[in-house]
Amino acid sequence: MLQSLGKGEGRASEELLPLVYEELRRHAAVRMAQESAAQTLQPTALVHEAWLRVVGKGGQKWLNRAHFFGAASEAMRRILIENARRRSRLKRGGDAVRVDIDQLDLAETGPEEKILLIDEAIERLQALDPEKARVVVMKFFGGHTNQEVAESLGVNERTVERHWAYAKAWLFQNIRSQS
């Protein structure tokens, strides 16, 4: 089914939808659970958008589910970054498109800024070590479990754990050293 999706058949896309939708929702739910009990969410909007973006490409060839998840996480990342930029821009008013790092003190950054900083740091990591960067994207933006990431990247869980722990420290260091 995933394969026929690659051929751009709209119908297959619909059939696939419930299957994968559930998966996408689940990730949002995992994050929700990590939050304090006071927070209740509507994850569907996010998931909906992510799905449309991922499937709408049509030309992309999906090899398997794991492959799809990697892409979905990437899509989610883009959506979130867009939202973060938009909000940040609105908060600051005017035309500032990129966050001006020099003017930020890490301790006082708002949520949007944090996300943007992380995203930029990930891009830097990506240039150096794409595999570790993919782990970060899948875990952080996609909310995947270690097992799922392992499946997607074709490594074992232990490796994923290692990458994640290291990458977090690396990114944090990187962000701090920029300001």
Add this chain to the structure above:
Amino acid sequence: MNTDSTNREEELFDAARRMTESGARRAFLESECGGDGRLRGRVEALLSSSDEADRFFAESTSALIAIELAGERTRGGTPMLPRDWAEGIGTRIDRYKLVQKVGEGGCGVVYLAEQEEPVRRRVALKIIRLGMESHSVIARFEAERQALAMMDHPNIARVFDAGETERGSPYFVMEYVQGVKITSYCDQHRLPIRQRLDLFIQICHAIQHAHQKGIVHGDIKPSNIIVSLHDGIPIPKVIDFGISKATEGRFSDATASWAGLPLVGTPAYMSPEQMEMGGLDVDTRSDIYSLGVLLYELLTGRTPFDAQQLLKEGVEAMRSRLYELDAVRPSLCAHELDPQELGRVAQVRGCRGSRLIALLRGDLDGIVLKALEKDRRRRYETANGFALDVQRHLVNEPVMARPSRWGYRLQKLVRRNRGVFAAGGAVAVALIMGTGVSTWLFLKEREARQRAVAAEQQQTRLRQEAEKREQVTQAALLVSQERFAEADRLLDGLSLTDATLEGAAVFRALGEWHALNERWREAADRFGILLRVNQLDGADVTSLDYLERGPALIELGDVAAYERFRQEAIIRFADGSPHFAERVVKISLLTPANDRLLEDLEPYGRVAREAYMEAASSGQAFEAAWRAMSLGLLAYRTGNYSDAVSWCERCLSSPDFNAPRMAAAQAILAMAQARLGRESAAGMALEAAREMMESRTRGRRDRGTPVQGFWFDWAFARILLREGEQQIEELAPRS
């Protein structure tokens, strides 16, 4: 830098991280890095900030969620532009001045505000969160306001006013409830169980009020119930009906989206049906479930299911596990805590660990588990019903959630009237029990006879009797404390020559306890004594006692004893009242009977048939169904198979649901159909009987959990089912 060097760094980082001893770590890095100072420096920097990094990412995850929420668009496709008053303290909205942000949740933010006119007071002002002003969210916000405005109850936060800001964001003004969430309040003040239950009852009443207005709360959890003090009295208030549904569809329901399936709510508190895809078939009983979780937490300090743990496996896994997993009953949950944790939990409940477990065991276990039933038909029907059961527990009356048995009732009786029992005397018991005329008379007569007998007795015999009674009384006390094994031991080998009501009750309770645990020999023994106790008096034995011995004997395999038993039963009830006739028939036909016995049973059959007619015509579904079953059994044993089939079908079509009876009827039906050569019908009925039996074993068999149906009804069904299985196998064509 390249991949190789990052891999090397990672390797070192990973290995060093696991070394908890800093000396070892340093040594390791020194040897591994050799002279490469830069490498070492980088790894050390990573190590030193790794905790902070973890925290940073955890916080950022919340940031992600905040951004997700804000991403919702309006239909027009462009987001509403927030202006800068977001955190504007001192900002005015109409006649309210914002003082401080006090909370966030769902689609709104709550501020403490000061109302300026017509009266100065503090209020809570809830306004739609920035960036969330889409149609669906606004509609839901409005729904919440309307829901709250409809309610008028001391334990529900009141709505005073509503409006729109200049920008068009809707807001509403509520009673400002200052306090802490209920679980925190109870722990901070070390409230004992009784007081917690009192607060809980008030919350039930509040929810009941909402239900009566057609509102299902949908998100009951501790953070939505705030306890504040008014004149030193703690008052719990329910706040935040943010995701409540109006059951009459008066408001636009904003929970559906294009695929209709958001996961809205708090996992630990959500009922199984709320977890279901859609959560659209949610009703007041979901609130009952959540109330059950709340009570569980108030009692034990934790929720029945650890949602975090479950969610790690994914939402689907969580859902199916929640359907499979039975909640561990509160007393057992407490019991399984490690001693330190138990001590802490008990301390904030003003008692010791062992005492806490004892307090929770029994009633509270039953009540909580009833509210947490997966099948919502088995939960409390109403929040008030729930509250009432808790109240009954508080005044030591029998609780609905627990099966109603002599042993249990006796236990309650003793507890309610400790003083009287201590003083002793069957008279006192009789005065208090008031369980019915026949028992009363029974007691009165016995009283008189006892005095006569005592007067004739010799000294030593009197003393012996007194000692035995002492033992019985002691055993009764042990039974009331659920120390069945000790009570049983005490009475072992005791042959009662004197009949007391207490004795009867104790032996019955012990017999049942053995039977529940399938110790048939002991059960039969105890019931045997019980019967003898009753026999001593010569007064009419409630056939219920008699019933209990029958299945026990069969399970025991004592065929001869069973034969004797049933013949005796027929004789004993010769002048039987209609009430007993059906039971005699039932008891006597657990195994095939010879012609002589069947002949003797004819008159009973006649009476039972009349009794059936009467019950059926006066709409007593329960009695009619039981009578039909017995008549079906009788018809089968006398070889009237088609009659048997129609009696069983009549029983099964009854509106009254009773699993063991239905299982028995299916078993009889199966056998009758088989005899009539209708193989497939027989097979289906047998399958149905098996399924019913399965449903019984899905529950648990100890006294702490209610199992539907008396144990002997189940034993009945099981015996008949066994026979059915055997017989159908024999009759099956050999191929």
